[in-house]
Amino acid sequence: NAGVTQTPKFQVLKTGQSMTLQCAQDMNHEYMSWYRQDPGMGLRLIHYSVGAGITDQGEVPNGYNVSRSTTEDFPLRLLSAAPSQTSVYFCASSRVEGSPLHFGNGTRLTVT
Amino acid sequence: GENVEQHPSTLSVQEGDSAVIKCTYSDSASNYFPWYKQELGKGPQLIIDIRSNVGEKKDQRIAVTLNKTAKHFSLHITETQPEDSAVYFCALGAGSYQLTFGKGTKLSVIP
Numbered sequence: 001n002a003g004v005t006q007t008p009k010f011q012v013l014k015t016g017q018s019m020t021l022q023c024a025q026d027m028n029h030e031y032m033s034w035y036r037q038d039p040g041m042g043l044r045l046i047h048y049s050v051g052a053g054i055t056d057q058g059e060v061p062n063g064y065n066v067s068r069s070t071t072e073d074f075p076l077r078l079l080s081a082a083p084s085q086t087s088v089y090f091c092a093s094s095r096v097e098g099s100p101l102h103f104g105n106g107t108r109l110t111v112t
Numbered sequence: 113g114e115n116v117e118q119h120p121s122t123l124s125v126q127e128g129d130s131a132v133i134k135c136t137y138s139d140s141a142s143n144y145f146p147w148y149k150q151e152l153g154k155g156p157q158l159i160i161d162i163r164s165n166v167g168e169k170k171d172q173r174i175a176v177t178l179n180k181t182a183k184h185f186s187l188h189i190t191e192t193q194p195e196d197s198a199v200y201f202c203a204l205g206a207g208s209y210q211l212t213f214g215k216g217t218k219l220s221v222i223p
Binding site for chain 2: 031040094
């Protein structure tokens with residue numbers, strides 16, 4: 001059982017470039033979310049989805065887009081990367097409200 | 113949104129000693145209190161959770177206590193081992209999918 005799979009593991013971008021961080025889960029979870037983790041800041045919610053076709057903003061959504069066309073996949077798009085988006089990004093999913101979040105192993109992104 | 117304060121930010125203990133990490137919150141609607149362990153280069157992993165109708169829960173060397181009146185909950189690790197060294201996050205939920213996370217505690221267990 002793969003759980004939550006994130007690709008790539010590492011990425012370096014130049015300012016202004018675009019890219020998509022991939023996230024897939026095989027647990028049939030309805031809820032999926034993206035967090036960024038920065039030193040001393042904990043985990044901050046970027047965007048989330050409660051089902052296919054439904055997305056909403058979290059605490060720090062600016063500069064990021066998401067879509068949810070299937071239950072399994074929840075990609076995060078950076079349209080024009082900025083150095084402030086240098087971070088470790090985690091995708092997480094859960095089955096029902098008030099249940100544990102399952103995290104992927106993260107994508108470490110550096111924007112120069 | 114909900115705010116959760118986690119203390120301490122770093123904690124060093126001798127192997128075999130106990131470690132305690134505390135989180136305080138303000139929203140009385142919070143009813144789900146999980147703890148996550150994050151090892152280097154990996155994503156956070158749930159180690160124990162508690163709901164608002166329970167005051168304490170234990171799983172081997174790990175326990176969580178909840179004081180809803182005072183609005184705080186704590187993680188207790190007994191007989192610490194080097195493999196307990198990691199960053200620990202508390203989190204809380206209020207009846208929805210979303211969790212609010214503390215800023216983490218880096219625990220170092222010294223052999």
